[in-house]
Amino acid sequence: MPQRMILNAFDMSCVTHQAPGLWRHPQNHAHEYTSLGYWTSLARTLDRGGFDAIFLADVLGVYDVYGHSGAPALRDAAQVPLGDPIAQVSAMAAVTETLGFGVTVAVTYEQPYLLARRFSTLDHLTNGRIGWNVVTSYLQSAAVNLGLDRQIPHDQRYDIAEEFLDVVYKLWEGSWEDGAVVRDRERGVFTDPAKVHPIGHRGAYYSVPGIHLSEPSPQRTPVIFQAGASPKGRGFAAKHGEAVFINGITPELTRPITDDIRDRAERIGRPRDSVKILTLATVIVAPTDEEARRKHDDYRRYVSTEGALALYGGWSGLDLAGLPLDEPLSYIDTDAARSALSIFTTADPTRTWTVGDVAEFVGIGGIGPVIVGGPQTVADELERWIEVGGIDGFNLAYVVTPGTFEDFVDLVVPELRRRGRMPERPLPGTLRGRLNGTGSPVVPDYHPASAYRGAYAGARSVADEEAEAREAAAATKGA
Numbered sequence: 112m113p114q115r116m117i118l119n120a121f122d123m124s125c126v127t128h129q130a131p132g133l134w135r136h137p138q139n140h141a142h143e144y145t146s147l148g149y150w151t152s153l154a155r156t157l158d159r160g161g162f163d164a165i166f167l168a169d170v171l172g173v174y175d176v177y178g179h180s181g182a183p184a185l186r187d188a189a190q191v192p193l194g195d196p197i198a199q200v201s202a203m204a205a206v207t208e209t210l211g212f213g214v215t216v217a218v219t220y221e222q223p224y225l226l227a228r229r230f231s232t233l234d235h236l237t238n239g240r241i242g243w244n245v246v247t248s249y250l251q252s253a254a255v256n257l258g259l260d261r262q263i264p265h266d267q268r269y270d271i272a273e274e275f276l277d278v279v280y281k282l283w284e285g286s287w288e289d290g291a292v293v294r295d296r297e298r299g300v301f302t303d304p305a306k307v308h309p310i311g312h313r314g315a316y317y318s319v320p321g322i323h324l325s326e327p328s329p330q331r332t333p334v335i336f337q338a339g340a341s342p343k344g345r346g347f348a349a350k351h352g353e354a355v356f357i358n359g360i361t362p363e364l365t366r367p368i369t370d371d372i373r374d375r376a377e378r379i380g381r382p383r384d385s386v387k388i389l390t391l392a393t394v395i396v397a398p399t400d401e402e403a404r405r406k407h408d409d410y411r412r413y414v415s416t417e418g419a420l421a422l423y424g425g426w427s428g429l430d431l432a433g434l435p436l437d438e439p440l441s442y443i444d445t446d447a448a449r450s451a452l453s454i455f456t457t458a459d460p461t462r463t464w465t466v467g468d469v470a471e472f473v474g475i476g477g478i479g480p481v482i483v484g485g486p487q488t489v490a491d492e493l494e495r496w497i498e499v500g501g502i503d504g505f506n507l508a509y510v511v512t513p514g515t516f517e518d519f520v521d522l523v524v525p526e527l528r529r530r531g532r533m534p535e536r537p538l539p540g541t542l543r544g545r546l547n548g549t550g551s552p553v554v555p556d557y558h559p560a561s562a563y564r565g566a567y568a569g570a571r572s573v574a575d576e577e578a579e580a581r582e583a584a585a586a587t588k589g590a
Contacts, residue, residue: 112531113494113530113531113532114497114503114532115532115533115534115548116493116497116503116504116505116527116532116533117163117354117387117389117503117504117505117546118160118161118162118163118504118505118507118533119162119163119164119165119166119213119389119504119505119506119507120153120157120162120164120165120166120506120507120509120516121166121168121391121506121507121508121509122153122165122166122167122168122509122512123167123168123169123190123193123196124144124167124169124193124194124195124196124198124199125141125144125188125190125191125192125193125194126141126142126144126188126192127141127187127188127189127190127418127422128141128168128190128477128508128509129391129393129475129476129477129479129508129509130393130410130414130474130475130476130477130508130509130510130511131187131189131414131415131417131418131419131421131422131473131474132187132413132414132415132418132419132474133410133413133414133475133510133511134187134188135413136410136413136510136511138511138514139510139511139512139514140511140512140513141509141511141512142188144194145194147199147202149513150199150202150203151202151203151205151206152513153165153203153512153513153516154203154204154206154207154210155206155207156513156516156517156520157207157210157516157520158206158207158208158209158210158537159520160516160519160520160524161209161524161528161533161534161536161537162210162520163210163211163504163542163545163546164210164211164212164213164240164242164542165203165210165211165212165213166213166215166244166336166356166506167196167200167212167213167214167215167244168196168215168244169193169195169196169214169215169216169217169246170190170193170248170249170250170253170425171217171220171248171250171253171256171257172248172250172251172252172253172254172256173185173191173250173252174189174190174191174250174252174421174422174424174425175252175425176251176421176424176425176427176428176429176430177417177420177421177423177424177425177430177431177432178421178430178432178433179430179432181252183417183418183420183421184418184421184422184425186417186418187415187417187418187421189418189421189422189425190422190425196214196215196216197214197216197229197233200212200214200233200236200237200241201233201236201237204236204237204238204240208537208539209240209537209538209539209545210240210537211237211240211241211242211334211542211545211546212233212237212240212241212242212542213242213243213244213334213336213354214233214241214242214243214244215244215246215338216243216244216245216246217246217247217248217253218245218246218247218271218272218275218276219247219248219263219268219271219272220248220253220257221275222317223275223278223279223282223317223319224278224282224319224321224324226279227278227279227282227283227323227324227325228323228324228325230243230279230283230333231283231323231324231325231326231327231328232325232328233333234328234329234330234331234333235325235328235329238329238541239328239329239330239540239541239542239543239544239552240541240542241330241333241334241542242333242334242335242336242353242354242542243333243334243335243336244336244337244338244356245272245276245335245336245337245351246337246338246339247263247265247268247269247271247272247339248262248268249262249425249426249428250262250425251428265341265343266343269339269343269344269347270315270316271316272347273347274314274315274316274317275316275317276335276351276559276560277312277314277559278310278312278314278317278319279332280332280559280560280562280563281310281312281319281563281566282310282319282322282323283323283327283328283331283332283560283563284331284332284554284560284561284562284563284564284565284566285308285310285563285564285565285566285567286307286308286309286310286322286323286567287306287307287308287322287323287326287327288306288307288308288565288567288568289327289565290303290306291303291306291307291326291327292326292327302326303574304572304573304574304577305572305573305574305575306568306572307322307572307573308322308567308568308570308571308572308573309321309322309571309573309576310322310323310567311571322573329541329552330541330542330543330552330553331552331553331554331560332553332554332558332560334353334354334542334543334546335351335352335353335354335558335560336352336353336354336355336356337351337352337354337355337356338355338356338357340357340358340368345368345371345372345375346375348372348375348386349372349373349375349376349378349379349381349386350375350376350379350559351558351559352372352386353385353386353387353543353546353547353554353558354386354387354388354389354503354546355372355386355387355388355389356389356390356391356506357369357372357388357389357390357391357502358390358391358477358478358479359390359391359479359480359500359502360472360478360479360480361480361500362495362496362498362499362500362502363499363500365390365496365500365501365502366499366500366501369388369500369501369502370501372386372388373386373388373501380557381557381558382557385547385555385557387503387504387546387547388501388502388503389502389503389504389505389506390479390496390500390502390505390506391476391477391478391479391480391505391506391508392476392479392480392481392482392493392496392505392506392507392508393475393476393477393479393480393481393482393507393508393509393510393515394481394482394483394489394493394507394515394518394519394523395407395410395481395482395483395484395510395515395518396483396484396485396486396489396518396519396522396523397485397518397522398485398486398522399485400483400484400485400488402485403483403484403485403488404483404484406483407475407481407483410475410510410511411474411475414471414474414475415474416470416471416474419469419470419471419473419474420432420466420469420470420473422473422477423469423470423473426478431466431469434466435466436465436466436467436470437465437466437467438465438466439463439464439465440463440464440465440466440468440469475510476508476510477508479508480496485522486522486523486525486526487526489522489523489526490523490526490527490530490532493505493523493527493532494530494532507519540552
C-alpha cells in the first residue's frame with residue numbers, strides 16, 4: 112500500500128506570504144485576509160479536499176534587514192501588515208469537520224502559564240484539531256519591540272524553548288488528573304480539588320508554582336509542530352516534534368536532512384516514523400502541462416525582486432541590498448533562521464548561488480520547490496519527493512489565493528486519491544490521531560510530554576492546600 116501523503120495548506124494572516132509581488136495579480140484575493148469570510152471559505156475548500164490541516168505561519172516583527180529599512184517590505188506587503196494567527200481558528204473550526212489547525216507561536220515572547228490556557232481552549236473549541244508550531248522567533252525587529260536590547264542568541268532561544276515546553280507539558284498532562292471534572296450536581300461539585308495539582312515549577316527562565324487554569328482538552332497537549340533546521344533545531348525537533356516542517360530545494364538534497372532528524376529521534380528512543388516530516392512546496396496546476404506552464408509564466412510577470420530580497424533578508428539575517436545580482440552568496444552565522452542561508456550556500460557544494468538566483472527562486476514559493484504541470488505531472492513529482500526525499504508530506508504555499516488551493520483540490524487531490532496517496536474520505540478524529548495513524552488523541556509514551564501523564568497523582572493537591580489553610584487558621588484562632 113502506498114504511503115499516505117500528509118497535506119497542509121501553508122498560509123499566514125497577511126497579504127504577501129511566499130510570493131512577493133503577486134498581490135498585484137487580478138486573481139489574488141490575499142488582501143481579504145482581514146475578512147473572516149476569507150478564512151471560513153478557505154477552510155471549507157481545504158476540508159472538502161481532505162487536507163490534514165491549515166498551517167498558519169507568524170512572525171512578531173518587520174522584515175527590515177534588507178536596506179536596513181522596513182520600507183521595501185511595506186511596499187510589497189511582505190508579511191506586513193500582519194494579523195494574529197489564532198483569532199480566525201475558532202471560526203474555521205465551526206465550518207469544518209476534519210480540518211486541523213497548526214498555529215505558529217514563538218515561545219521567546221510568551222509565558223507558558225498563559226499560552227497553555229490558550230491552546231487548551233483552542234483544543235476544546237476545535238474538538239481536538241489543534242497543533243502548535245513551536246518556534247523561537249528570528250527577527251531583531253521583534254526583539255527590540257518586545258523589550259529586549261537585541262535578539263537572544265540562537266542556541267539560547269532553544270534552551271528557553273526546552274524549559275517552556277517542560278512547563279506546559281506539566282500543565283497539560285499532569286496538573287489535572289483524569290476524572291478531576293465530575294460535574295456532580297447533587298453534591299454541588301464540578302471539579303474534585305483532590306485531583307488538581309500545582310506543578311511547583313521553578314527553573315532558570317520560568318517560575319510556575321500553581322495549577323493549570325483549563326480542564327483537560329481532547330488531546331491535552333496539542334500536536335507539536337516544529338520548524339527548526341539548524342543542528343540545535345533538529346535536535347529539538349527530534350525530541351519534541353510530531354510533525355516537523357523543513358525547507359528543501361530538491362529531494363536529493365533534502366534526504367540528508369530527513370535522515371538526520373529520524374536518526375536523532377531514534378537515538379533518543381522514538382520510532383523513526385514517529386516524526387512526520389513536511390517540506391514546503393508550491394504547486395501550479397492546470398488541466399494540462401502546457402496550460403500550467405502558461406499560468407506559471409503569467410505569475411512570473413508579477414514577481415517583485417525587491418520584495419523577494421526583503422523576505423530573504425528577514426529569513427536569513429543577511430542584507431543583500433546594494434549588491435550586484437551576480438554577487439555570489441556565502442554562508443555566515445546569524446541569529447536569524449540559519450536554514451534560510453545554508454540552503455543556498457552549503458546544502459549543495461556543487462552550485463554557487465548569486466543574489467539574483469536567490470531573488471528569482473524566492474520570488475514564487477519562498478525557499479521551496481515550485482511544481483508546475485497537469486495533475487499527473489504534479490502527482491508524479493510529489494511522489495518523487497516522498498520516495499527520494501524521505502518526507503511524509505507537504506506544506507503547500509499559494510501563488511494566488513484561494514485559486515492555488517482550489518486548483519489543487521479540484522485537480523490534484525482526485526489523482527492522489529486514485530493512486531492511494533489520500534483516503535477517499537477525510538479521516539475522522541483528532542489531528543494527532545490522524546497524523547500518527549493510531550487514532551489516539553494523546554501523546555504516545557515515547558514523547559517527552561507523556562512523562563507528566565498522571566505524574567502528580569498522590570502529590571499535593573488543591574484539596575491539601577485547603578486543608579492546610581484551615582489548620583493554619585484554626586491554630587491561629589486557638590493561639
